[in-house]
Amino acid sequence: MQSVNLGLIGGGTVGSGVYHALQLNRGLMEARLGVRLKVVKVAVKALDEPRPYEIPTDVMTTDWKAVVNDPEVHVVAELVGGVTLARTMILTALELGKPVITANKALLAKHGPELFEAARRHGTNLYYEASVAGGIPIIKALREGFVGNRFTHIYGIVNGTCNYILTRMRQEGADFGDVLADAQRLGYAEADPSLDVDGHDSAHKTGILASLAHGFWVKPEEIHVEGIRSITKIDIQFAQQLGYTIKLLGIVKLGPAQGKKAAARVQVSVYPALIPNSHVLANVNQVFNAVFVRGDVVGDTLFYGRGAGKDATASAVLSDLADAALDLKFGSKCRIPPFVPLNQGGTVMPIGEAMARYYVRLNVADRPGTMAKVATILGQAKIGISSIIQPEGHEGESVPLILMMHDAPNAALTKALAKIAKLPVVKAPPVMLRVETLE
Ligand SMILES: NC(=O)c1ccc[n+]([C@@H]2O[C@H](COP(=O)([O-])OP(=O)(O)OC[C@H]3O[C@@H](n4cnc5c(N)ncnc54)[C@H](OP(=O)(O)O)[C@@H]3O)[C@@H](O)[C@H]2O)c1
Numbered sequence: 313m314q315s316v317n318l319g320l321i322g323g324g325t326v327g328s329g330v331y332h333a334l335q336l337n338r339g340l341m342e343a344r345l346g347v348r349l350k351v352v353k354v355a356v357k358a359l360d361e362p363r364p365y366e367i368p369t370d371v372m373t374t375d376w377k378a379v380v381n382d383p384e385v386h387v388v389a390e391l392v393g394g395v396t397l398a399r400t401m402i403l404t405a406l407e408l409g410k411p412v413i414t415a416n417k418a419l420l421a422k423h424g425p426e427l428f429e430a431a432r433r434h435g436t437n438l439y440y441e442a443s444v445a446g447g448i449p450i451i452k453a454l455r456e457g458f459v460g461n462r463f464t465h466i467y468g469i470v471n472g473t474c475n476y477i478l479t480r481m482r483q484e485g486a487d488f489g490d491v492l493a494d495a496q497r498l499g500y501a502e503a504d505p506s507l508d509v510d511g512h513d514s515a516h517k518t519g520i521l522a523s524l525a526h527g528f529w530v531k532p533e534e535i536h537v538e539g540i541r542s543i544t545k546i547d548i549q550f551a552q553q554l555g556y557t558i559k560l561l562g563i564v565k566l567g568p569a570q571g572k573k574a575a576a577r578v579q580v581s582v583y584p585a586l587i588p589n590s591h592v593l594a595n596v597n598q599v600f601n602a603v604f605v606r607g608d609v610v611g612d613t614l615f616y617g618r619g620a621g622k623d624a625t626a627s628a629v630l631s632d633l634a635d636a637a638l639d640l641k642f643g644s645k646c647r648i649p650p651f652v653p654l655n656q657g658g659t660v661m662p663i664g665e666a667m668a669r670y671y672v673r674l675n676v677a678d679r680p681g682t683m684a685k686v687a688t689i690l691g692q693a694k695i696g697i698s699s700i701i702q703p704e705g706h707e708g709e710s711v712p713l714i715l716m717m718h719d720a721p722n723a724a725l726t727k728a729l730a731k732i733a734k735l736p737v738v739k740a741p742p743v744m745l746r747v748e749t750l751e
Contacts, residue, residue, distance in 0.1 A: 315348040316637040319379035321401055322391030323356040323367050326415050326442065329622030330389065330629045332365035341630065347637040353379045364622045380405045387636045389413040389629060395422050406430045406438065411636040413629055415442035421516040425529045428651045437639060438650045439632035444517040445470050445601045447624030448617040449631060454524045454605070455648060461607030463525040467750060468562040470517040472599035472619045473501045473508040474540050478558055478584075479597040482548050488541060500599060510539035511560065511582040518562030521603070522580040525564060527654025530580050536663035538583040547673060547743060550703065550714055554671070556586035557594040561748060567661050576658035579666045585748040586671050593750065604750065664723030669698070669747035672715040672729065675740035682737045683713070689735075693728040695720040710739040716747070 318334070320327045331351055334341070342348055354367050355376040373379065380388055380401065388405040390412060392398050398419050405412045407430070414420070420427070420443055431438040441451045445468065454463070469475050473495065480491045492509065495501035507513045515537045519530040540560050551558050560582065567577035587594050592614055596602040601619030606612050618624035639647055676682045683700065690697060696718035703712055717725065729742045 313342070313346060313348045314641050315350065316640050317350050317352040317384050317386050318633060319382060319385030319388050320351060320354040320391060321376045321379055321388065322393070323354045323363055323372065324391070325364055325622045326625045326629065327354065327356075327389070327391040328363040328365040328367055329626035330391065331367050333623065333626040333630055334633075337630075341634060345634055345637055345641070347641050349633065349637060352384050353382055355379045376401055377404070380408065380410070385410070386640060387411050387413065387633060389633070391415055391629070393418070395419045399423055399427070402427055402438070403430055406434050406436055409434050409436050411437045411439065411639065413439045413442075413632040413636065415440070415625055415629060417443040417513070417516040417520060421519050421532045424520070424523065424651065428649075431646070431650060435645055437636065437646045439635060440520070440650065441632050442625045442628035444520050445603055445615070446617070446619040446621065447627045448601060448603060448615045448619065449628065450521065450603050450615055451524065452631065453613075453615065454521065458605065458607050458610060461609045462566070463564070463605065463607055464566045465606040466521055466525060466562075466564040466603065467593060467748065468514070468518060468521060468601070468603040469559055469593060469596050470562050470601050470603065470619060471508055471511075471514045471560060472601060473505065474511075474514070474560040475596065475601070476500050476599045477509070478540060478543065478548075478560065481543070481545055482552065482557065485545055485549065487545055488543060509541055511537040514560060514562045514582045518564060518580060518582055521562065522564040522578060524651065526566070526576050526578050526658045527652060528576075528658040529651070529653070530660055534580065534660040536581040536583070540584050542743070543584055544743075546712070547671075547745065550673065550701075550712075551586050551671065551745075552589075553703075554586075554701070554714075554716065555589050556671075556747065557589055558584050558745065559587055559593060559596070560584050561587070563748070565666070567665075575656045577661045578658055579661045579663075581663060581666065583746060585746045587748050587750060591750050664721060664726070666722050667719050668722065669719055669749065670715075670717040670725055671745045671747055672717065673743040674713045674715070674732065674738055675710045676713045677709065677737040677739060678707075678711045679737070685735055685737060686713070686715070686732055689728050689731045690715075690717070693720075693724050695725060695728055
């Protein structure tokens, strides 16, 4: 039986998880692949650092180059993180013609095309199943399982921290700040939570999914990103009364075709949205992730699982290891290329052009004529109101007014809300959330 040796750079949450999972299921994988698998070296920063799973000291080193350059290492996994040294580590391994596995979404979002080009130039491959939605094999599904499809819609709950916070806010009627503090105490949120709660981590993953699905690499700065800091318990409660749940979604929607041979125009965004309670995505709770994919041939599909953590992420890395091992076994080098640019390319649609339905909450003076003034501005902008709710039980100078809007371009609504905000009867900046019906 052929042997394929893995070298790990990083022995932390994911790296030690990979070491452990391979120890656990090595025999099973070897039987399935017909390849003998072994971790021969693990680079870490400090040998005496405590690890989620133990790694024998005789395979550890503090010199990552010793892993990459070791002729006994056939496949290198970069499980360090960051966008500077990790890039050098990956490029160095690719230059030696070694297949590389990474879980590093931030790095791919920033330098994906450069890394894929380096893999191509050196006749090897770069695998990244673990970079999106942890244990859910969504990269393989988009690239292989759905190769015969055009992707019209992808909706992802791809950040466990945000989903945990929103779930608890809904279940407990709690404020964002209180749940965040608790999540930090429990280790579900980082001390600096901005990468998660401001939507950037979701944007890295959504950009990778959009790029794979539509054949042009989406740059992070092209993605419209809104996080969950501004979500209040009052909006969660009103949404609930209207039959919706608020989730932070990564959204990839194919825009209308502009001519037969025109390049794809795709909405790529991250924002909190109201989704119907009856949809399965509304019931993806706590730290779980889910990705909903609609293909023109397959129809609607849904993937659910743990989006992070040592074991779930290790499962994705082992899937990549299996692909790399089979490529080496059969000398196929790059059976499934990491990313294939499609000839006609594509562009990211500006958010202003994206169509959506909306939930708007206004704080207005409780006096006659208020609604007429608001309705006039919306009418002038050609935005239709589908329902108006003035919840009972609110007394005082100003009261909440909830408006649900029909489909309209984002730019038109934003402009109308800016005018509405200036009305003397409007007492606080309007709150706007998009409604995704997932139809
Ligand atoms: N954690 C997750 O659930 C998860 C899920 C999906 C993707 N990812 C991605 O996986 C990657 C790793 O994340 P993680 O959570 O495993 O991070 P982590 O627990 O902080 O582990 C990082 C590892 O890299 C090692 N390291 C740091 N600098 C190094 C250097 N110069 N040379 C050699 N080793 C070095 C550290 O060594 P020491 O142990 O000695 O400090 C540690 O073992 C990141 O790109 C992350 O985005 C993580």
